[in-house]
């Protein structure tokens with residue numbers, strides 16, 4: 001059984017793409033970010049607590065901004081890491097090597113970043129509920145069934 005006093009951390013919840021309400025259920029149908037047919041398919045409701053994953057029409061449009069922020073944060077991080085570990089110089093091509101490295105890894109990590117963006121986005125609108133086992137998940141009226149998972 002789930003220990004009531006154990007509150008999974010926010011960071012772990014977001015990084016493992018879990019439902020922000022119970023912090024247990026997975027929001028995506030597949031675990032594999034590189035399963036390109038299914039990687040963005042989400043459960044309509046959290047399989048553990050029933051929290052809807054889409055709380056209004058076009059809910060995930062806002063994730064493009066999150067995705068942008070994640071991309072910028074990643075690029076800043078690789079830039080600093082490169083600077084510290086390898087260094088930049090005006091007298092060689094180090095800046096271009098970093099640009100290539102950053103571009104290639106960004107592209108490769110895109111599926112993970114896209115999933116992470118949705119996970120973050122949902123976590124800002126749905127709060128952790130300690131009593132999720134007793135209380136029913138809130139119903140959202142502003143959803144149109146036909147438009148779910150339809151991007």
Ligand SMILES: [Zn+2]
Nearest residue numbers: 019022046049
């Ligand atoms: Zn849940």
